[in-house]
Amino acid sequence: MHLDHHHDGPAAVSADAHRPNGSRRALRIGLGGPVGSGKTATVAALCRALRDELSLAVVTNDIYTREDAEFLLREAVLPPERITAVETGACPHTAIRDDISANLEAVEDLEDEVGPLDLVLVESGGDNLTATFSKGLVDAQIFVIDVAGGDDIPRKGGPGVTTADLLVVNKTDLAPYVGSDLARMAADAKAQRAELPVVFQSLRTEAGVTDVAAWVRAQLAAWTA
Amino acid sequence: MSRAALLVLADGRFPAGGHAHSGGAEAAVKAGRITGASSLEEFCRGRLHTAGLVSASLAAAAVLGVNPMELDAAADARTPSPALRVAARKLGRQLMRAARATWPSVELDALAREFPKGAHQPVVLGVTARVAGLDAVDAAHCAAYESVSGPASATVRLLSLDPFDATAVLARLAPELDRVADQAVEAAGRVVDHGVDALPSASAPLLEIGAELHAAWPVRLFAS
Ligand SMILES: Nc1nc2c(ncn2[C@@H]2O[C@H](COP(=O)(O)OP(=O)(O)OP(=O)(O)O)[C@@H](O)[C@H]2O)c(=O)[nH]1
Ligand SMILES: [Mg+2]
Numbered sequence: 001m002h003l004d005h006h007h008d009g010p011a012a013v014s015a016d017a018h019r020p021n022g023s024r025r026a027l028r029i030g031l032g033g034p035v036g037s038g039k040t041a042t043v044a045a046l047c048r049a050l051r052d053e054l055s056l057a058v059v060t061n062d063i064y065t066r067e068d069a070e071f072l073l074r075e076a077v078l079p080p081e082r083i084t085a086v087e088t089g090a091c092p093h094t095a096i097r098d099d100i101s102a103n104l105e106a107v108e109d110l111e112d113e114v115g116p117l118d119l120v121l122v123e124s125g126g127d128n129l130t131a132t133f134s135k136g137l138v139d140a141q142i143f144v145i146d147v148a149g150g151d152d153i154p155r156k157g158g159p160g161v162t163t164a165d166l167l168v169v170n171k172t173d174l175a176p177y178v179g180s181d182l183a184r185m186a187a188d189a190k191a192q193r194a195e196l197p198v199v200f201q202s203l204r205t206e207a208g209v210t211d212v213a214a215w216v217r218a219q220l221a222a223w224t225a
Numbered sequence: 226m227s228r229a230a231l232l233v234l235a236d237g238r239f240p241a242g243g244h245a246h247s248g249g250a251e252a253a254v255k256a257g258r259i260t261g262a263s264s265l266e267e268f269c270r271g272r273l274h275t276a277g278l279v280s281a282s283l284a285a286a287a288v289l290g291v292n293p294m295e296l297d298a299a300a301d302a303r304t305p306s307p308a309l310r311v312a313a314r315k316l317g318r319q320l321m322r323a324a325r326a327t328w329p330s331v332e333l334d335a336l337a338r339e340f341p342k343g344a345h346q347p348v349v350l351g352v353t354a355r356v357a358g359l360d361a362v363d364a365a366h367c368a369a370y371e372s373v374s375g376p377a378s379a380t381v382r383l384l385s386l387d388p389f390d391a392t393a394v395l396a397r398l399a400p401e402l403d404r405v406a407d408q409a410v411e412a413a414g415r416v417v418d419h420g421v422d423a424l425p426s427a428s429a430p431l432l433e434i435g436a437e438l439h440a441a442w443p444v445r446l447f448a449s
Binding site: 063064065066087088089090091094095098099100101102104105 | 238240241242243244245246247315318319322323379382443444445446447448
């Protein structure tokens with residue numbers, strides 16, 4: 001706080017890279033995707049992987065409960081003061097895209113209350129394939145789908161699959177049981193996304209969230225550069 | 226004044242957080258007080274003449290330049306339910322953010338500095354209207370309209386009510402809405418001369434009680 005030249009300035013309005021006190025704010029990464037694809041499980045795994053090296057916080061956007069936040073609290077992936085639930089009025093996609101003010105407040109309050117943060121993860125409640133985060137809210141977004149939701153989702157595309165900064169195809173361990181063709185999913189994703197990255201992961205295996213954590217570290221390196 | 230600025234501010238898509246609030250409709254639906262279009266209309270009428278009138282008067286007084294700190298304290302005094310005070314400040318903070326991005330001004334920056342966690346939403350609405358070049362009656366119309374449009378659109382989601390029926394309810398209330406806006410402007414004029422005690426203090430006990438119960442539900446669609 002010693003660099004605090006204008007601490008009486010009013011709060012930031014939107015995606016300003018600096019906080020009112022002049023310090024650089026935390027990197028914000030959004031996680032969206034269909035219901036049950038593994039967003040909360042990925043957030044939990046990322047917290048476990050990164051919490052010893054980074055100062056982290058999480059914002060959840062549930063549809064009508066606080067279940068995601070409560071799961072993260074129960075699993076004790078972070079201290080409770082680092083997890084905030086935003087109420088979304090039955091429309092998580094509105095709260096992450098069209099009217100982002102409640103989420104911006106949650107992010108800023110976390111930074112004010114738990115001190116300097118490196119990274120804030122914002123999870124959207126499970127929604128449809130068109131739900132994406134506003135650039136006014138997050139700096140990068142991860143779209144999480146799973147192999148059990150049908151292996152034609154990458155082919156169908158949609159804004160999440162096509163434009164997310166990272167596409168995660170989760171639950172690869174279930175592919176043999178649900179008859180999903182991972183090679184085909186990879187080819188379809190490549191066709192939709194060109195050079196944008198895709199990670200196939202199973203949180204039930206040893207490697208778990210390793211690749212996604214590496215991607216997050218790279219985003220953070222670029223943000224702080 | 227700019228009529229188009231009024232449309233921007235009054236637009237239901239103005240990104241100021243209103244979509245997550247039902248204006249008491251979720252509690253009223255659960256309690257069986259709103260079951261369809263006609264009970265929605267009664268609910269909205271009650272809200273318009275109580276919370277709506279008070280909000281509209283606060284907003285109009287803010288446009289006339291009454292001190293926002295005094296108006297905010299007066300709003301607190303007229304809002305018995307702690308849950309509703311929290312909701313009003315949350316919405317005020319969200320509106321402040323949207324307004325500062327939309328109509329940048331020293332006046333809004335000063336308000337944000339004074340109330341980092343938000344002032345009551347109608348007070349922020351009034352200052353915003355003022356900065357946008359609108360008149361007291363415009364701000365009063367906005368506040369009065371929001372007091373009924375929020376519950377109407379929430380009820381469409383809560384009861385799967387026909388959206389045409391919900392919109393027709395709003396249209397039927399329009400003449401009353403105009404009268405409430407006029408009353409609010411008169412009250413705001415008295416506030417300029419006699420201080421904030423001249424503000425109306427109409428209240429709806431069931432809205433306050435419903436808000437307290439609602440805030441304690443573990444599972445709900447709307448924040449208030
Ligand atoms: N087999 C398997 N199950 C997984 C994997 N990842 C998550 N799950 C399970 O999938 C279920 C849903 O995971 P969540 O993380 O809650 O999914 P979500 O996307 O956050 O769901 P919503 O927030 O409700 O949309 C849970 O039972 C997880 O344990 C995985 O890699 N493999
Ligand atoms: Mg979840």
